[in-house]
Amino acid sequence: MKEMQTENYKFYSHKECEFFPCHKNGDEESFNCLFCYCPLYALGRECGGNFKYTENGIKDCTDCMVPHGRGAYDHVMSKMKLLMEMVKEKGEE
Numbered sequence: 803m804k805e806m807q808t809e810n811y812k813f814y815s816h817k818e819c820e821f822f823p824c825h826k827n828g829d830e831e832s833f834n835c836l837f838c839y840c841p842l843y844a845l846g847r848e849c850g851g852n853f854k855y856t857e858n859g860i861k862d863c864t865d866c867m868v869p870h871g872r873g874a875y876d877h878v879m880s881k882m883k884l885l886m887e888m889v890k891e892k893g894e895e
């Protein structure tokens with residue numbers, strides 16, 4: 803098995819995107835676009851991010867930078883087992 807020499811796959815910044823940065827509170831130099839759409843949204847309150855619910859019950863992640871920071875990959879991967887379990891349970895109903 804080949805040993806990894808870098809961890810470049812954990813960070814991608816698409817500065818030419820017409821929405822970059824999509825969160826106005828983001829630091830453009832360390833803004834990670836790898837998870838453009840957060841895979842943890844479906845976890846609701848268990849995602850670990852900075853969100854709020856609107857009066858209509860919609861999850862609003864406007865102020866959340868968790869999936870867009872330099873450590874985003876490790877955080878998202880740490881939650882994937884929980885997400886897979888949630889999907890598995892929903893699929894069995």
